[in-house]
Amino acid sequence: MTRFRLPTWFVLLLPAIIVLVAVVLIPLVLSLYSSFTPYRLTRPESLYKWIGTFNYEKAVKSAHFWAAFGRTVLLLTIALNLEMLMGLGLALLVNRVTYxxxxxxxxxxxxxMFSPVLVGFQFKFIFNDNVGLVNNALQSLGLTDVxxxxxxxxxxxxxxxxxxxMWSSTSVFAILILAGLFAVPRDPIEAAKVDGCTPWQSFRHITLPYIMPFIYxxxxxxxxxxxxAYDIVQIMTNGGPARRTELLWTMIGRTGYVDAKMGxxxxxxxxSIFLAIFFTIYFFRKLNAARTELGMAG
Amino acid sequence: MAQVHLRNVVKKYGQLQVVHGINLEIEDNEFVVLVGPSGCGKSTTLRMIAGLEDISGGEVGIGDRVVNDLPPRSRNISMVFQNYALYPHMTVRENLGFSLKIAKRPEAEIEQAVDEAAGILSLTEYLDRKPGALSGGQRQRVAMGRAIVRHPDVFLFDEPLSNLDAKLRTQMRTEIKKLHQKVKSTIVYVTHDQVEAMTLADRIVIMRDGHIEQVGTPLEVFEKPANTFVATFIGSPPMNLLDGQVQSGKIALDGGPSVSIPEQSRGKVQDGQAVILGFRADNLMPVGHSMPMPGEHSELGMTVNLSEPLGTETLLFGTLAGKEVQAKMLHPRPVAPGERLEFQLDLTRCHLFDAKTQQSLG
Structure with missing residues (x-):
């Protein structure tokens, strides 16, 4: 009688599979399962009560949830656009520096290099209404009394x-765009100059297409x-006052750990994950399109 | 179309001067080639005409305008770059029409100009491709097409053929020459390849170390090189140069035989003067395997060290007056290394240079 043996490829992959199952799959399945239960951290037995899509219906019907969702999208849109423009400006300026x-x-x-938590504390101080830097400066300059x-x-x-x-992350754009600017070949820019382009036109028609992949x-x-986003908001306002700066993850964090409603x-x-997935897919599509434009896609 | 003039043009990078006061007048519709070894300042000079490099001193003019302080876009020039410099994100059509689009010309005019250029350069079937999908020769043609759609005053070519393989290079060389005949225009062309310079140019400008060594038609610089540099740079194989001294009406080659002073240099040399005798391989041939030499000639014996058969002729290498010398053999027969042959040197085609100044004596 021959003993049953596992196929070699499976045995070789087994360590990786075990690690992945333990670290990724089990937490994922468990959290997904728990979202169909009224699970509370304080009452472990609630994990075994199945309530179907009740939590999802509750979230979808919750005005607070959609307010936080909308605010996150708003922050994302404004922050990304401003950071991109400022980062681009910064990169273009630094690119001109020779010494x-x-x-x-x-x-x-x-x-x-600073932890976002520390950035949060620093800006909490800067914007403090009594002792904060901004108010002190405005009052000292006589711009306001209040x-x-x-x-x-x-x-x-x-x-x-x-x-x-923006303070903490504009440099992400600046650094990546600067890397893009370094990679722009000199010849097409010179050709554009000879072809009659003003500096703005050569930037618009030649440089920008080259750095678009980096921007994406x-x-x-x-x-x-x-x-x-969680840490900066958590420290600066804790989502308050009265939920007025609540973002998705400050809300989820509070619900899960403060209110203990983990399910x-x-x-x-x-x-919320779908939001992140949507943006990732969107920008990677754009990235690939920009690369194809340049004939870089394989 | 327009003339171009350079007067005392100087280029400095900080303390380092790389172009030392160049003077050059280029006629309307003339094809001028700047040629020289790398680092001689020929590309820098071209880029100063284009406006891509600042001019440190002197004056550059196109037509009747001094363009020193004009940006490239205001000079009405076109340039073809060594690496083609195509816009990778635009199709061939967009590449060709880009300058006209920037100039805000009407759509119909752009389309017509693009179609015309594509026709001249047989690019019509590639108009909707991007540069990435073209071969090297096709990219080169797009780069030239981009230059001609603008009908510029001056075309500038910066080593446009050096990235092509040998066969394509010869082919494109012919196309550029045809293009010049079709599209009458002033062309300034930079290359380090003297064959390109000889075949294309109306006039050749030979440069070295930021100076102009000689300006002339291809035949002038080939037959009357102004100095030893031009003599060795133009022509293949390079001219043989032998050191010697003038002694009682003859040239005594150092450690070798004496030959008569070539007629064209007589009266320009003094007894005891150190000179350099120059002659091309075509003018040193073995007796019985040479062209008829009706004029004055000398006979010299030389041992052949090496032979390179080329079919219709064979190149022979030997040592004469301590220097390696190349000779040519017509109607060749096999020559074994070490064989000693009698050679005829055509004195009417010899050149004499002053050993100190390296300048031509006649």
């Missing part, structure tokens, strides 16, 4: 968060970043 460019490039990356409630007013708080987000990579990376939090999480 001390290396030092400038390093300086430019400083904001990326203490502007930067982090209390809903719109101002959103702008403050946006400022912090930066957009893809940053869209994932902002879609899961509901997981359901919202799964809906």
């Amino acid at each position: 001390g460019q290396r030092a400038l490039r390093t300086l430019m990356m400083f904001p990326m 203490a502007i409630p930067w982090l209390v007013d809903g719109k101002l708080a959103f702008m403050s968060i946006l400022a912090a987000e 990579i930066a957009l893809a990376i940053r869209s994932l970043d902002v879609a899961r 509901y939090a997981n359901a919202m999480g799964y809906i």
